[in-house]
Amino acid sequence: MNLRAELLPPPVSPERLAEPAHEIECVARLAGTGGPFEEAVSAFNERTGHDYLPSDLAWYHTSRDLEDFAREAARPAQPRVAGVTREELVGIVRRVTDGAVGADTDHHLLLFDCNTPHPRACDLLFHPPAGLEDATPERIVDAALAYRPIAL
Template sequence: MDLRPELLPPPVEPARIATIAAAVERIAGLMEAGAPYEAELAALNEDTGTGVTEHDIHTYDNWGSAEAFAHLLVRPSYPRVPDITRDELIEIARRLMAGLGPQSDDPDADWYALLFDTNLTMPSASSLIFDPPGELGPGPSAERIVDTALSYRPIAL
């Protein structure tokens, strides 16, 4: 199934990714050396419109590379699509299940996980894909995962 344009990862110029990745690595190097980094971090946040913290810089490699982390910084933080359909969520789940998971080399993997999580009320819905609970059985289908996520109802306090 093809996804409509608002569900696809927004294109980002490779030069932009390289610039942001270099800034992340430069800030990490300054922090590691005990050198002043605050102005560089503020400039990064200004440039990307984000709120990257010292902790984020220390752990950027959890995303696989500075380039993968840079993709996160230059794309929308919460890609909410109010009229997303069940079929579209199933296609997104299929793409994630096909190997576009966390720590993959594909910079779009994190986009699809964020898109999935943002458009479902279930907290961390993508965890049903990456670490499915036993009650879903072995190797649950994308349909089963999406139906489980859609059936989630928050507890009223």
């Protein structure tokens, strides 16, 4: 299924990518010297709209590539798209489960999380509850859409 433009990862120019990459490296260097880097992380979060933890920036290199991290930081933190259909969500989940999105997997996972009522929709893919093991993308999307919070 082809996704409409609003559901595709927004392109990030090399110039736009350089800014968060530089900031991430500076925070990691500052953390490595034992300097106070929490304030730099707060400023980074304010500029990008994300809510990274200090450890996310300080030790990013243990879990991800700098370019991938900078690309994520340069993109919207909460990509909510009006009018996302069940079929589009199935297409997003299918792209992730088929491994077809490569470097854009994180964006597609974020889209799935932000455009369904389930608070941890991606857990349905990677840590499925009983009954959803080896579920089809359609069943995963239906479970994410069926979620209703408990009123307290």
